[in-house]
Amino acid sequence: MLKVLFVCIHNSARSQMAMTFLNDYGKKLFIAESAGLEKGTLNPYVIKSMAELGYDLSNNETNEVFDYFKQGRTYSFVVKVCDEMNEQRCPIFPGALHEEYWNLPDPAAFTGTEEEISTQVNQIRDEISKRVHAFIKIHEAFALSRKSY
Numbered sequence: 331m332l333k334v335l336f337v338c339i340h341n342s343a344r345s346q347m348a349m350t351f352l353n354d355y356g357k358k359l360f361i362a363e364s365a366g367l368e369k370g371t372l373n374p375y376v377i378k379s380m381a382e383l384g385y386d387l388s389n390n391e392t393n394e395v396f397d398y399f400k401q402g403r404t405y406s407f408v409v410k411v412c413d414e415m416n417e418q419r420c421p422i423f424p425g426a427l428h429e430e431y432w433n434l435p436d437p438a439a440f441t442g443t444e445e446e447i448s449t450q451v452n453q454i455r456d457e458i459s460k461r462v463h464a465f466i467k468i469h470e471a472f473a474l475s476r477k478s479y
Contacts, residue, residue, distance in 0.1 A: 340370025
């Protein structure tokens, strides 16, 4: 199994969704973790949005990427799901075979009525789901070739 780390700002939304999707869709080939540049609190709109698809994130913990770095964790892939301004703040994980950058807006910055915010979060959720499917399709052959190790 190939290890994948999804990183965003507070590990409260985008990285949590991406980790959840990859651990579900790619469970035979990939194992995903998520972390933030800073430890945050789970976004309640994200919890609700993911629950609509049958995923319970309400008990997920948020993690800090620099703790993983200090622990010497290694990953085959590091996927930064934060906005462009914060992408450069992520540490480099030695040994990572590949880094990807998915420029996605931060749901914590969404404004409007509850319904408008929920709609925006659902759009990000659906975009992340599509990108995770594409990630699996692109990297599936590599994961299969490494499965026996």
